[in-house]
Amino acid sequence: MGNWFTENGPLLGLALLDGIASAALIFMVAVGLNLVFGVLRVLNVAHGSLFAIGAYAAASVGFFAASAGLPAWASLPALLFAAMLVGLVLGPLIERLLLRRIYDEEPVLQLLVTFALFMILEDAQKLVWGVQPVSFSTPVSLMGTVDVPFGTDVIPYNTYQVILLPAVAVVTLVGLAIFLRRTLTGRVILAVTMDREAATAMGIDARKVFLLTFTFGAMLAALGGALSTPTSSLVPGIGASTIVLSFAVVATAGLGQIEGAALTALMIGIGRSIAVTFYPELEVVVPYIIMVAVLLVRPQGLFGVVETRRV
Template sequence: MAELVTILIDGLTYASWLFIVALGLTLVFGVLKILNIAHGSFYALGAYGAATMVAWFASMQFAPWLSLVAMLLAAVAIAAIVAPLTERGLLRFFYGRDEVLLVLTTNALFLIMEDLTKLIWGANPYFVSEPYALFGNVDIGVQSYVGYDFMLVGLAVTVGLAVWWGLNRTRQGKIVLAVIHSPEVAASMGVNVSRVYMVAFSIGIFLAALGGAFTAPMISVQPGVSVGVIILSFAVVIIGGLGSIEGAAIGALIVGMARSVAVHTAPVAELFAIYLVMAVVLMFRPEGLFQRIQARKI
């Protein structure tokens, strides 16, 4: 029984940060129709930015709980700086062109950003230990778990509900949904489609950076961390259905639980278990579990 509880908690913790990152990926696809290969790089920038901000806050001898604010500010800063440069300076020139060209463009951006992070932060790993100890330990049965993991689950739920509410219960969200369904009709009704693209892309980058920032205390932040994240994020959105918030949540839970079961029962099959689940889902639901919009073929 104790092992089952451990598997469930580990799977839920893993799914929580993965959902935040995948939510940004599926939002960008839903609005801009872009399969953003560089999404993992924004996650890495969030992790590196959080490591830098937390270290600076610690050097200034601020209260330890402010390290959480530092990580949030890092994600906001990454989105505020990188989003305009990427969307206005690069992607907007490729709207309406062949989808393969967009994939190649974001892949090139991914390679550039990988080298850029090495130039800025070097090749040595960074460790963000301060926030991880803020929530103490939680005892469940005979096992003790880190409280930070449960905070991360709460953050994922909060982010998911906030994005859902923003899209479905606000005027701005209705405008975004209109652009998703038909940019041409939305533009004819006076909607500034270019601005909607910019805002949606900024939120997508923020979510990726937020996932990276709040995952940084749990991992070693080092070059290459973005590669595994983008693969897992694509697995999540493919399982759940491109462009679906509900699909991203269910997909993240499936991937998280599959990985947790594999890690605790057959560690060598960790990645195999994820790809196996994805293959089984696509066999019966090629469009994903919660596909809402027709994915463009590449």
């Protein structure tokens, strides 16, 4: 065993680095979904569409900034701007027009409303951006690479992926934690997450909280998409594959748990990159194996709270 580690230690180090970079993106998407689910109790399938639209919008805004003659560094704030724009426009629109009508319905109906929305947005996205792959990689080229030593060799990594993405994820995680625990609005959101009935009984306007949380969740989904734009080409269907992974994260993490989402994203990201290095065949099923394993031990998810049974 010791032998195996001395032999493969450097490889394991590289896998960790890749894992952290991919975990950052997984976290950004999943945390928004988890937040929305925690507060609204709606599992939002259209979160994947918001991710995709955020990604496409980031590319469009980026191209626009470049054609307007803005310098290359402007591509980074352009990503953020695109995500805010998508979240602020689509978030309230979806919440007001659709979700508001179904809060009192069965969970399955709520879920299907978002599924229907997902189907509609999937085609709408095709109408706007077409089917040819779109890429916008200026931020990655801008930030260059860092060389990581590997034995006598060096492995170049994208600065964007191994430094910027994890940094944004950590800032988001810490920022969210402070916001939820230290500010009034945050505490109100937490209160609704923990016990909606008690919170509304104490005079909290749940509707306002829902609108705010959903808009915020939509912005996080779009930001996840925008941050993925510089490293990958956008094609129809990216929303569909993103949402399945995010679902797995949410169920593993425990509902509404921010830290749980971060830990789960790390486990999935690192698990997958280790799989690519040592057992490539397992890569695809890693998230599901982790999820099933966690739920076997902790049926409420990693950080989930056991709900009191009502009679």
